Amino acid sequence: MGVQRSDRSRPPGTVPVVIIGAGIGGLTLAAICRQVKLPCIVLERTEELTPLGAGISLAPNALRVLEQLGIYQHVRKHGQPLRKMLVHYDTERWREMDFTGLEDKFDYPVYSIERATLHGLLLDAAGGKEAVTWGSKVTDIIDDKAASHVVVRTADGRQFSCDIAVGADGIRSVTRRILARNSGLDSINSISFTGRVHMSGYTKPLQGLGREQEGVGNWLFYDDAILTTWPCKDNRQWYIGVKRVNVGEKEPSKSVWVGATKSTVNEVYGDRFHPFGANKTVRDIVDQSERIIASNVFEEKDFPHMSCGRVALLGDAAHSMTSFFGQGACQAIEDATELSNALIRHYLFPSITSLQDGLDRYTEVRDKRGRELVSFSAKYAGMHVARLPYGLGPLTRRIVYGWLPMWCWFWGLEWLYGYQPVVEDLGVDLSI
Ligand SMILES: Cc1cc2nc3c(=O)[nH]c(=O)nc-3n(C[C@H](O)[C@H](O)[C@H](O)COP(=O)(O)OP(=O)(O)OC[C@H]3O[C@@H](n4cnc5c(N)ncnc54)[C@H](O)[C@@H]3O)c2cc1C
Numbered sequence: 289m290g291v292q293r294s295d296r297s298r299p300p301g302t303v304p305v306v307i308i309g310a311g312i313g314g315l316t317l318a319a320i321c322r323q324v325k326l327p328c329i330v331l332e333r334t335e336e337l338t339p340l341g342a343g344i345s346l347a348p349n350a351l352r353v354l355e356q357l358g359i360y361q362h363v364r365k366h367g368q369p370l371r372k373m374l375v376h377y378d379t380e381r382w383r384e385m386d387f388t389g390l391e392d393k394f395d396y397p398v399y400s401i402e403r404a405t406l407h408g409l410l411l412d413a414a415g416g417k418e419a420v421t422w423g424s425k426v427t428d429i430i431d432d433k434a435a436s437h438v439v440v441r442t443a444d445g446r447q448f449s450c451d452i453a454v455g456a457d458g459i460r461s462v463t464r465r466i467l468a469r470n471s472g473l474d475s476i477n478s479i480s481f482t483g484r485v486h487m488s489g490y491t492k493p494l495q496g497l498g499r500e501q502e503g504v505g506n507w508l509f510y511d512d513a514i515l516t517t518w519p520c521k522d523n524r525q526w527y528i529g530v531k532r533v534n535v536g537e538k539e540p541s542k543s544v545w546v547g548a549t550k551s552t553v554n555e556v557y558g559d560r561f562h563p564f565g566a567n568k569t570v571r572d573i574v575d576q577s578e579r580i581i582a583s584n585v586f587e588e589k590d591f592p593h594m595s596c597g598r599v600a601l602l603g604d605a606a607h608s609m610t611s612f613f614g615q616g617a618c619q620a621i622e623d624a625t626e627l628s629n630a631l632i633r634h635y636l637f638p639s640i641t642s643l644q645d646g647l648d649r650y651t652e653v654r655d656k657r658g659r660e661l662v663s664f665s666a667k668y669a670g671m672h673v674a675r676l677p678y679g680l681g682p683l684t685r686r687i688v689y690g691w692l693p694m695w696c697w698f699w700g701l702e703w704l705y706g707y708q709p710v711v712e713d714l715g716v717d718l719s720i
Contacts (some may be wrong), residue, residue: 299437302449303327305631306440307456308429308463310337310420312410313603313620314456317415318420319357320628320711325368325719326635329448330414331440333425333457341403342490342579343526345370345518346395350618352708353625355396362409365399368521371503375689378510379561379568382690385697392697394705398612398614400505400518400526402490406617416505429453429466431597438598452643453599454627456620459586461605467596486611488528489577490520497523501564507689508570510560514673515570517562525564527573528611530585530673531556538618548582550574594623594654595647602627605659609665612672615704619661623654625709632713657707664704693698 290396305321307314310332321328346363352459354360369391375382391397411417425443437449454465494501502523508515517527565572572581586608595607603620630646671688674681 294505295450299449302437302451304330304451304635305329305454306393306410306438306448306450306452307546308426308440309333309455309457309461309603309605310411310414310422310458311408311458311603311615312329312619313605313624314454315407315410315414316353316357316624317454317456317529317602317628319359319410320624320714321631322413322419323357323714324628324632324711325717326631327719328658329450330420331424331426331442331448332420332422334424337404337407337417341583342488342528343405343518343520344403344617345398345400345614346406347398347615347618348390348396348705349461349708350395350621351399353621353710356710356714359409359411359413360396363399363401363406366405366409366521367399368519369397369399369503370505370519371397373505373507374563375507376509376561376563377567381563382686385689386694388696389698394708395703400520402520402526420668426457426462429463429599431470431599433597442626451598452647455599455601455623456603457605459604459608461601463599464592464601464605467592467599467601471596481586485531485582485584486528487531487548487556487580487582488526489553489574489580490526491524491573491576492578493522493524495575495577496566497564506563508560508562509674509685509689510557511636512659513556513560515557515560515562517564517573525573530612530669531559548580550577552582553580572646594651594658598643598647600627600647600650602654607662608655609662610669611665612669613665615661615665619658622657622707622709625711626650626654629709629712632711632716632718635718636713636716661704 304326305328307317307328308331310330314330318328318330351360354606364595370387373385391545427443428441429511430439440448440453455461503519505519506517515527515529517525520526553574554571560570561568562570562573580614594601602618609616627650630650632645633641634643654707670676671684674685676684
Protein backbone atom coordinates (compact mmCIF):
# COMPACT_ATOMS: atom_id res chain seq x y z
CA MET A 289 0.00 0.00 0.00
CA GLY A 290 1.18 3.55 -0.59
CA VAL A 291 1.25 6.07 -3.37
CA GLN A 292 4.83 5.95 -4.51
CA ARG A 293 4.68 8.62 -7.18
CA SER A 294 4.24 11.51 -4.80
CA ASP A 295 4.69 10.16 -1.33
CA ARG A 296 8.43 10.34 -1.07
CA SER A 297 8.13 13.10 1.46
CA ARG A 298 5.27 11.47 3.34
CA PRO A 299 6.27 10.35 6.85
CA PRO A 300 5.19 6.89 7.99
CA GLY A 301 1.64 6.86 9.32
CA THR A 302 0.33 9.42 6.87
CA VAL A 303 -2.04 8.71 4.01
CA PRO A 304 -2.89 10.69 0.91
CA VAL A 305 -6.56 11.18 1.76
CA VAL A 306 -8.63 11.32 4.94
CA ILE A 307 -12.38 11.34 4.29
CA ILE A 308 -14.56 12.65 7.10
CA GLY A 309 -17.96 10.97 6.98
CA ALA A 310 -19.10 7.60 5.64
CA GLY A 311 -22.27 8.93 4.06
CA ILE A 312 -23.22 8.80 0.41
CA GLY A 313 -20.55 11.18 -0.87
CA GLY A 314 -17.75 9.97 1.43
CA LEU A 315 -18.30 6.33 0.54
CA THR A 316 -18.46 7.10 -3.19
CA LEU A 317 -15.07 8.79 -2.95
CA ALA A 318 -13.71 5.91 -0.87
CA ALA A 319 -14.97 3.42 -3.49
CA ILE A 320 -13.12 5.32 -6.23
CA CYS A 321 -9.94 5.55 -4.13
CA ARG A 322 -10.14 1.80 -3.62
CA GLN A 323 -10.40 1.12 -7.34
CA VAL A 324 -7.39 3.26 -8.23
CA LYS A 325 -5.52 2.04 -5.13
CA LEU A 326 -5.16 5.46 -3.61
CA PRO A 327 -4.92 4.87 0.15
CA CYS A 328 -7.50 6.67 2.21
CA ILE A 329 -8.88 6.60 5.72
CA VAL A 330 -12.62 7.10 6.25
CA LEU A 331 -13.51 8.52 9.67
CA GLU A 332 -17.14 8.10 10.70
CA ARG A 333 -18.56 9.36 13.98
CA THR A 334 -21.20 6.62 14.33
CA GLU A 335 -20.29 3.17 15.58
CA GLU A 336 -21.87 1.43 12.61
CA LEU A 337 -23.64 2.13 9.34
CA THR A 338 -26.64 4.32 10.17
CA PRO A 339 -28.36 5.55 7.04
CA LEU A 340 -30.98 8.16 7.81
CA GLY A 341 -34.13 8.42 5.77
CA ALA A 342 -36.38 5.89 4.11
CA GLY A 343 -35.82 5.70 0.38
CA ILE A 344 -33.81 7.64 -2.12
CA SER A 345 -34.14 8.43 -5.80
CA LEU A 346 -31.09 8.35 -8.01
CA ALA A 347 -31.11 10.29 -11.25
CA PRO A 348 -29.14 9.75 -14.48
CA ASN A 349 -26.54 12.35 -13.50
CA ALA A 350 -25.40 10.09 -10.63
CA LEU A 351 -26.02 6.71 -12.22
CA ARG A 352 -23.31 6.79 -14.88
CA VAL A 353 -20.48 6.85 -12.36
CA LEU A 354 -22.26 4.24 -10.25
CA GLU A 355 -22.28 2.04 -13.36
CA GLN A 356 -18.57 2.69 -13.84
CA LEU A 357 -17.97 1.61 -10.23
CA GLY A 358 -20.00 -1.59 -10.66
CA ILE A 359 -22.73 -0.39 -8.28
CA TYR A 360 -25.45 0.31 -10.84
CA GLN A 361 -26.06 -3.37 -11.56
CA HIS A 362 -26.99 -3.79 -7.87
CA VAL A 363 -29.14 -0.64 -7.94
CA ARG A 364 -31.02 -2.23 -10.83
CA LYS A 365 -31.46 -5.42 -8.85
CA HIS A 366 -32.66 -3.79 -5.65
CA GLY A 367 -34.25 -0.64 -7.01
CA GLN A 368 -37.20 0.26 -9.17
CA PRO A 369 -37.09 2.42 -12.28
CA LEU A 370 -39.66 5.17 -12.43
CA ARG A 371 -42.17 4.69 -15.25
CA LYS A 372 -44.97 7.09 -14.48
CA MET A 373 -46.12 9.70 -12.01
CA LEU A 374 -49.79 10.20 -11.30
CA VAL A 375 -50.57 13.80 -10.45
CA HIS A 376 -53.55 14.58 -8.23
CA TYR A 377 -54.94 17.71 -6.67
CA ASP A 378 -56.88 16.18 -3.81
CA THR A 379 -59.04 13.59 -5.53
CA GLU A 380 -58.92 15.28 -8.92
CA ARG A 381 -56.59 13.51 -11.35
CA TRP A 382 -54.58 16.11 -13.25
CA ARG A 383 -52.47 13.82 -15.32
CA GLU A 384 -50.47 10.65 -15.76
CA MET A 385 -46.91 11.64 -16.66
CA ASP A 386 -44.88 9.13 -18.63
CA PHE A 387 -41.18 9.04 -17.71
CA THR A 388 -40.25 5.93 -19.65
CA GLY A 389 -38.54 8.13 -22.27
CA LEU A 390 -35.91 9.23 -19.71
CA GLU A 391 -33.78 6.18 -20.38
CA ASP A 392 -33.78 6.77 -24.15
CA LYS A 393 -32.77 10.37 -23.69
CA PHE A 394 -30.31 10.11 -20.80
CA ASP A 395 -29.30 6.41 -20.93
CA TYR A 396 -30.69 5.87 -17.43
CA PRO A 397 -34.08 6.17 -15.78
CA VAL A 398 -34.61 7.53 -12.27
CA TYR A 399 -34.22 4.65 -9.80
CA SER A 400 -35.74 4.53 -6.34
CA ILE A 401 -34.14 2.32 -3.75
CA GLU A 402 -34.26 1.83 -0.01
CA ARG A 403 -31.72 4.18 1.45
CA ALA A 404 -30.11 1.57 3.69
CA THR A 405 -29.60 -0.68 0.67
CA LEU A 406 -27.84 2.04 -1.30
CA HIS A 407 -25.66 2.87 1.68
CA GLY A 408 -24.74 -0.82 2.02
CA LEU A 409 -23.85 -1.05 -1.69
CA LEU A 410 -21.58 1.97 -1.41
CA LEU A 411 -19.93 0.55 1.71
CA ASP A 412 -19.26 -2.75 -0.08
CA ALA A 413 -17.75 -0.88 -3.02
CA ALA A 414 -15.53 1.03 -0.59
CA GLY A 415 -14.21 -2.24 0.84
CA GLY A 416 -16.77 -3.18 3.47
CA LYS A 417 -16.97 -2.38 7.16
CA GLU A 418 -13.20 -2.60 7.59
CA ALA A 419 -12.76 0.28 5.16
CA VAL A 420 -14.25 2.69 7.70
CA THR A 421 -12.84 3.73 11.05
CA TRP A 422 -16.09 3.81 13.02
CA GLY A 423 -16.68 5.78 16.18
CA SER A 424 -14.32 8.54 15.02
CA LYS A 425 -15.91 11.92 15.51
CA VAL A 426 -13.72 14.55 13.94
CA THR A 427 -13.35 17.65 16.05
CA ASP A 428 -10.50 19.54 14.44
CA ILE A 429 -8.43 19.85 11.29
CA ILE A 430 -5.07 21.58 11.34
CA ASP A 431 -3.90 22.76 7.95
CA ASP A 432 -0.77 24.66 8.80
CA LYS A 433 0.86 25.96 5.61
CA ALA A 434 4.30 25.44 7.11
CA ALA A 435 3.61 21.78 7.90
CA SER A 436 4.06 19.04 5.33
CA HIS A 437 0.71 17.47 6.14
CA VAL A 438 -2.79 18.17 7.31
CA VAL A 439 -3.70 16.78 10.72
CA VAL A 440 -7.22 15.54 11.48
CA ARG A 441 -8.16 15.09 15.13
CA THR A 442 -10.95 13.07 16.65
CA ALA A 443 -12.90 13.54 19.87
CA ASP A 444 -11.08 10.67 21.58
CA GLY A 445 -7.67 12.23 20.99
CA ARG A 446 -6.48 10.28 17.94
CA GLN A 447 -4.92 12.10 15.04
CA PHE A 448 -4.42 11.27 11.39
CA SER A 449 -2.01 12.93 8.95
CA CYS A 450 -2.78 13.28 5.26
CA ASP A 451 -2.12 15.23 2.09
CA ILE A 452 -5.75 16.26 1.85
CA ALA A 453 -8.70 16.13 4.22
CA VAL A 454 -12.15 15.81 2.64
CA GLY A 455 -15.19 16.97 4.62
CA ALA A 456 -18.03 14.67 3.55
CA ASP A 457 -19.68 15.10 6.92
CA GLY A 458 -23.13 16.19 5.86
CA ILE A 459 -25.42 19.05 6.62
CA ARG A 460 -23.99 19.88 10.05
CA SER A 461 -20.44 19.63 8.81
CA VAL A 462 -17.73 20.25 11.35
CA THR A 463 -15.28 20.60 8.47
CA ARG A 464 -17.22 23.56 7.09
CA ARG A 465 -17.15 25.22 10.48
CA ILE A 466 -13.42 24.67 10.81
CA LEU A 467 -12.86 26.14 7.34
CA ALA A 468 -14.90 29.18 8.31
CA ARG A 469 -12.90 29.55 11.51
CA ASN A 470 -9.60 29.22 9.63
CA SER A 471 -10.74 31.89 7.18
CA GLY A 472 -11.39 34.21 10.11
CA LEU A 473 -15.16 34.24 9.70
CA ASP A 474 -17.30 34.68 12.78
CA SER A 475 -20.38 33.21 11.21
CA ILE A 476 -19.99 29.47 11.17
CA ASN A 477 -23.51 28.54 10.21
CA SER A 478 -24.19 28.81 6.51
CA ILE A 479 -27.38 26.74 6.49
CA SER A 480 -30.77 27.95 7.45
CA PHE A 481 -33.99 26.21 8.42
CA THR A 482 -36.58 26.65 5.69
CA GLY A 483 -39.51 26.43 8.09
CA ARG A 484 -40.54 23.12 6.54
CA VAL A 485 -40.41 19.61 7.93
CA HIS A 486 -40.04 16.37 5.99
CA MET A 487 -41.87 13.27 6.93
CA SER A 488 -40.75 10.24 5.05
CA GLY A 489 -41.38 6.53 5.25
CA TYR A 490 -40.85 3.22 3.48
CA THR A 491 -43.70 0.78 3.08
CA LYS A 492 -44.05 -2.97 2.93
CA PRO A 493 -45.23 -4.29 -0.46
CA LEU A 494 -48.64 -2.64 -0.87
CA GLN A 495 -51.46 -5.12 -1.12
CA GLY A 496 -53.87 -4.77 -3.97
CA LEU A 497 -51.39 -3.29 -6.43
CA GLY A 498 -50.62 -5.16 -9.62
CA ARG A 499 -48.08 -5.09 -12.44
CA GLU A 500 -49.59 -1.93 -13.87
CA GLN A 501 -48.70 0.00 -10.70
CA GLU A 502 -45.07 -1.14 -10.71
CA GLY A 503 -42.83 1.83 -11.25
CA VAL A 504 -45.68 4.29 -10.73
CA GLY A 505 -45.28 7.13 -8.24
CA ASN A 506 -47.57 9.94 -7.14
CA TRP A 507 -47.35 13.67 -6.84
CA LEU A 508 -50.19 14.59 -4.52
CA PHE A 509 -51.13 18.20 -3.93
CA TYR A 510 -53.53 19.17 -1.17
CA ASP A 511 -54.68 22.62 -0.15
CA ASP A 512 -52.08 23.02 2.60
CA ALA A 513 -49.60 20.19 2.08
CA ILE A 514 -47.97 17.96 -0.50
CA LEU A 515 -46.97 14.34 -0.57
CA THR A 516 -44.81 12.46 -3.04
CA THR A 517 -44.63 8.70 -3.16
CA TRP A 518 -41.87 7.05 -5.18
CA PRO A 519 -42.17 3.49 -6.44
CA CYS A 520 -39.73 0.97 -4.99
CA LYS A 521 -39.23 -2.70 -5.72
CA ASP A 522 -42.11 -5.15 -5.08
CA ASN A 523 -44.72 -2.44 -5.09
CA ARG A 524 -43.32 -0.76 -2.03
CA GLN A 525 -43.41 3.01 -2.02
CA TRP A 526 -41.21 5.45 -0.22
CA TYR A 527 -42.96 8.66 0.52
CA ILE A 528 -41.97 12.12 1.50
CA GLY A 529 -44.29 14.83 2.64
CA VAL A 530 -43.44 18.38 3.49
CA LYS A 531 -45.30 20.44 6.00
CA ARG A 532 -44.87 24.09 6.83
CA VAL A 533 -44.14 24.40 10.53
CA ASN A 534 -46.75 26.33 12.49
CA VAL A 535 -45.75 29.81 13.59
CA GLY A 536 -44.03 29.66 16.96
CA GLU A 537 -43.06 26.04 16.37
CA LYS A 538 -40.09 27.02 14.24
CA GLU A 539 -36.88 25.85 15.82
CA PRO A 540 -33.82 26.59 13.72
CA SER A 541 -31.51 24.19 15.47
CA LYS A 542 -33.42 20.96 15.96
CA SER A 543 -36.12 18.89 14.42
CA VAL A 544 -39.46 19.66 15.96
CA TRP A 545 -40.71 16.30 14.74
CA VAL A 546 -38.03 14.11 16.27
CA GLY A 547 -39.54 10.81 17.26
CA ALA A 548 -42.36 11.03 14.70
CA THR A 549 -44.56 7.96 14.52
CA LYS A 550 -47.21 6.74 12.12
CA SER A 551 -49.82 8.69 14.05
CA THR A 552 -47.74 11.89 13.72
CA VAL A 553 -47.83 11.52 9.95
CA ASN A 554 -51.46 10.47 9.94
CA GLU A 555 -52.39 13.59 11.91
CA VAL A 556 -51.27 15.63 8.92
CA TYR A 557 -52.01 13.38 5.96
CA GLY A 558 -54.00 10.41 7.20
CA ASP A 559 -57.43 11.29 5.82
CA ARG A 560 -56.26 12.67 2.52
CA PHE A 561 -56.54 11.00 -0.81
CA HIS A 562 -54.03 8.48 -2.08
CA PRO A 563 -54.85 6.46 -5.20
CA PHE A 564 -52.93 3.40 -3.92
CA GLY A 565 -54.56 3.25 -0.47
CA ALA A 566 -56.95 0.33 0.09
CA ASN A 567 -59.56 2.90 1.12
CA LYS A 568 -58.01 5.60 -1.04
CA THR A 569 -56.41 7.38 1.92
CA VAL A 570 -52.83 8.15 2.85
CA ARG A 571 -53.48 6.40 6.17
CA ASP A 572 -53.56 3.08 4.31
CA ILE A 573 -50.07 3.76 3.02
CA VAL A 574 -48.67 5.07 6.30
CA ASP A 575 -50.06 2.13 8.26
CA GLN A 576 -48.17 -0.18 5.90
CA SER A 577 -44.88 1.52 6.67
CA GLU A 578 -41.83 -0.24 8.00
CA ARG A 579 -40.21 3.02 9.02
CA ILE A 580 -41.11 6.68 9.55
CA ILE A 581 -38.56 9.46 9.73
CA ALA A 582 -39.02 13.19 10.20
CA SER A 583 -36.42 15.86 9.68
CA ASN A 584 -36.20 19.60 9.25
CA VAL A 585 -35.48 20.99 5.79
CA PHE A 586 -32.41 23.19 5.55
CA GLU A 587 -30.78 24.96 2.68
CA GLU A 588 -27.51 26.71 2.06
CA LYS A 589 -27.55 30.47 2.48
CA ASP A 590 -23.93 31.40 2.43
CA PHE A 591 -21.77 29.12 0.33
CA PRO A 592 -18.38 28.11 1.64
CA HIS A 593 -15.75 27.46 -1.06
CA MET A 594 -15.53 23.81 -1.93
CA SER A 595 -11.88 23.81 -0.92
CA CYS A 596 -9.58 25.91 1.17
CA GLY A 597 -5.90 25.07 1.44
CA ARG A 598 -5.64 21.29 1.62
CA VAL A 599 -9.19 20.73 2.84
CA ALA A 600 -12.08 20.06 0.45
CA LEU A 601 -15.81 19.79 1.00
CA LEU A 602 -18.31 17.63 -0.79
CA GLY A 603 -22.03 16.91 -0.69
CA ASP A 604 -24.28 18.47 1.93
CA ALA A 605 -21.23 19.81 3.77
CA ALA A 606 -20.80 22.21 0.85
CA HIS A 607 -24.29 22.78 -0.48
CA SER A 608 -27.37 21.65 1.40
CA MET A 609 -30.50 21.89 -0.68
CA THR A 610 -34.17 21.19 -0.24
CA SER A 611 -35.03 17.65 -1.22
CA PHE A 612 -37.95 18.58 -3.48
CA PHE A 613 -36.13 17.54 -6.62
CA GLY A 614 -34.22 14.66 -4.98
CA GLN A 615 -30.73 15.81 -5.94
CA GLY A 616 -28.72 16.12 -2.67
CA ALA A 617 -27.25 12.63 -2.82
CA CYS A 618 -26.81 12.81 -6.59
CA GLN A 619 -24.79 15.98 -6.13
CA ALA A 620 -22.67 14.37 -3.40
CA ILE A 621 -21.90 11.57 -5.89
CA GLU A 622 -21.06 14.09 -8.64
CA ASP A 623 -18.77 15.98 -6.21
CA ALA A 624 -16.98 12.78 -5.21
CA THR A 625 -16.42 11.94 -8.87
CA GLU A 626 -14.99 15.33 -9.77
CA LEU A 627 -12.84 15.46 -6.65
CA SER A 628 -11.44 12.03 -7.44
CA ASN A 629 -10.52 13.30 -10.92
CA ALA A 630 -8.54 16.12 -9.33
CA LEU A 631 -6.80 13.73 -6.93
CA ILE A 632 -5.99 11.10 -9.54
CA ARG A 633 -4.55 13.73 -11.89
CA HIS A 634 -2.34 15.01 -9.10
CA TYR A 635 -1.08 11.63 -7.94
CA LEU A 636 -0.47 10.45 -11.52
CA PHE A 637 1.44 13.54 -12.60
CA PRO A 638 2.47 15.41 -9.43
CA SER A 639 5.02 17.52 -11.24
CA ILE A 640 2.43 18.73 -13.76
CA THR A 641 -0.67 19.04 -11.59
CA SER A 642 -0.11 20.25 -8.07
CA LEU A 643 -2.67 19.36 -5.45
CA GLN A 644 -3.62 23.03 -5.31
CA ASP A 645 -4.22 23.15 -9.09
CA GLY A 646 -6.46 20.10 -8.83
CA LEU A 647 -8.43 21.52 -5.91
CA ASP A 648 -8.80 24.88 -7.61
CA ARG A 649 -10.29 23.21 -10.65
CA TYR A 650 -12.59 21.13 -8.48
CA THR A 651 -13.75 24.27 -6.70
CA GLU A 652 -14.31 26.12 -9.95
CA VAL A 653 -16.46 23.36 -11.44
CA ARG A 654 -18.36 22.30 -8.37
CA ASP A 655 -19.03 25.67 -6.69
CA LYS A 656 -21.04 26.71 -9.72
CA ARG A 657 -22.99 23.49 -10.07
CA GLY A 658 -23.74 23.36 -6.32
CA ARG A 659 -25.11 26.90 -6.33
CA GLU A 660 -27.20 26.20 -9.41
CA LEU A 661 -28.72 23.15 -7.81
CA VAL A 662 -29.50 24.89 -4.51
CA SER A 663 -31.17 27.71 -6.39
CA PHE A 664 -33.04 25.33 -8.71
CA SER A 665 -34.21 23.20 -5.75
CA ALA A 666 -35.49 26.29 -3.93
CA LYS A 667 -37.40 27.56 -6.99
CA TYR A 668 -38.74 24.11 -7.73
CA ALA A 669 -39.88 23.83 -4.10
CA GLY A 670 -41.75 27.14 -4.44
CA MET A 671 -43.50 25.92 -7.57
CA HIS A 672 -44.23 22.50 -6.09
CA VAL A 673 -45.97 23.93 -3.04
CA ALA A 674 -47.58 26.65 -5.21
CA ARG A 675 -45.87 29.52 -3.38
CA LEU A 676 -44.37 31.85 -5.94
CA PRO A 677 -44.17 35.65 -6.00
CA TYR A 678 -47.23 37.63 -7.16
CA GLY A 679 -49.55 34.74 -6.41
CA LEU A 680 -48.35 32.87 -9.50
CA GLY A 681 -47.82 29.60 -7.65
CA PRO A 682 -51.14 27.80 -8.26
CA LEU A 683 -51.28 28.66 -11.97
CA THR A 684 -47.64 27.78 -12.59
CA ARG A 685 -48.07 24.48 -10.80
CA ARG A 686 -51.19 23.69 -12.78
CA ILE A 687 -49.40 24.39 -16.07
CA VAL A 688 -46.21 22.51 -15.22
CA TYR A 689 -47.86 19.40 -13.79
CA GLY A 690 -51.12 19.47 -15.66
CA TRP A 691 -50.32 20.52 -19.20
CA LEU A 692 -46.62 20.92 -19.94
CA PRO A 693 -45.79 18.29 -22.59
CA MET A 694 -43.32 15.59 -21.55
CA TRP A 695 -40.84 16.68 -24.23
CA CYS A 696 -40.69 20.07 -22.42
CA TRP A 697 -39.98 18.31 -19.14
CA PHE A 698 -37.19 16.27 -20.73
CA TRP A 699 -35.77 19.33 -22.46
CA GLY A 700 -35.87 21.22 -19.15
CA LEU A 701 -33.97 18.40 -17.45
CA GLU A 702 -31.16 18.32 -19.99
CA TRP A 703 -28.82 20.59 -17.98
CA LEU A 704 -29.34 18.45 -14.89
CA TYR A 705 -29.51 14.86 -16.11
CA GLY A 706 -27.33 15.34 -19.18
CA TYR A 707 -24.30 16.14 -17.03
CA GLN A 708 -22.97 12.73 -16.07
CA PRO A 709 -19.43 12.94 -14.70
CA VAL A 710 -17.23 9.85 -14.69
CA VAL A 711 -13.87 8.98 -13.23
CA GLU A 712 -11.53 9.78 -16.09
CA ASP A 713 -8.74 7.36 -15.17
CA LEU A 714 -10.45 4.62 -13.24
CA GLY A 715 -8.09 2.03 -14.74
CA VAL A 716 -4.92 3.48 -13.19
CA ASP A 717 -3.10 1.81 -10.35
CA LEU A 718 -1.69 4.52 -8.12
CA SER A 719 0.15 2.01 -5.96
CA ILE A 720 2.63 1.21 -8.76
C1 LIG B 1 -36.06 13.08 3.73
C2 LIG B 1 -34.97 13.26 2.72
C3 LIG B 1 -35.11 12.72 1.45
C4 LIG B 1 -34.11 12.87 0.49
N1 LIG B 1 -34.28 12.32 -0.74
C5 LIG B 1 -33.29 12.42 -1.65
C6 LIG B 1 -33.42 11.79 -2.94
O1 LIG B 1 -34.44 11.18 -3.26
N2 LIG B 1 -32.38 11.89 -3.82
C7 LIG B 1 -31.24 12.57 -3.50
O2 LIG B 1 -30.33 12.62 -4.34
N3 LIG B 1 -31.08 13.17 -2.29
C8 LIG B 1 -32.07 13.10 -1.37
N4 LIG B 1 -31.92 13.69 -0.15
C9 LIG B 1 -30.66 14.40 0.16
C10 LIG B 1 -29.56 13.42 0.55
O3 LIG B 1 -30.00 12.57 1.57
C11 LIG B 1 -28.33 14.16 1.03
O4 LIG B 1 -28.08 15.23 0.16
C12 LIG B 1 -27.11 13.21 1.02
O5 LIG B 1 -27.27 12.21 1.99
C13 LIG B 1 -25.84 13.99 1.27
O6 LIG B 1 -24.76 13.10 1.29
P1 LIG B 1 -23.44 13.46 2.08
O7 LIG B 1 -22.48 12.36 1.82
O8 LIG B 1 -23.05 14.84 1.78
O9 LIG B 1 -23.87 13.48 3.60
P2 LIG B 1 -24.54 12.29 4.52
O10 LIG B 1 -25.04 11.24 3.62
O11 LIG B 1 -25.43 13.03 5.40
O12 LIG B 1 -23.29 11.74 5.30
C14 LIG B 1 -22.57 12.48 6.26
C15 LIG B 1 -21.82 11.49 7.16
O13 LIG B 1 -20.86 12.19 7.94
C16 LIG B 1 -20.91 11.70 9.25
N5 LIG B 1 -20.38 12.75 10.13
C17 LIG B 1 -20.98 13.92 10.45
N6 LIG B 1 -20.18 14.66 11.27
C18 LIG B 1 -19.06 13.92 11.45
C19 LIG B 1 -17.86 14.15 12.20
N7 LIG B 1 -17.67 15.27 12.92
N8 LIG B 1 -16.90 13.19 12.19
C20 LIG B 1 -17.07 12.05 11.47
N9 LIG B 1 -18.20 11.79 10.76
C21 LIG B 1 -19.17 12.72 10.74
C22 LIG B 1 -22.39 11.38 9.46
O14 LIG B 1 -22.57 10.49 10.56
C23 LIG B 1 -22.75 10.77 8.12
O15 LIG B 1 -22.49 9.38 8.07
C24 LIG B 1 -32.93 13.58 0.82
C25 LIG B 1 -32.77 14.12 2.10
C26 LIG B 1 -33.79 13.98 3.04
C27 LIG B 1 -33.61 14.58 4.41
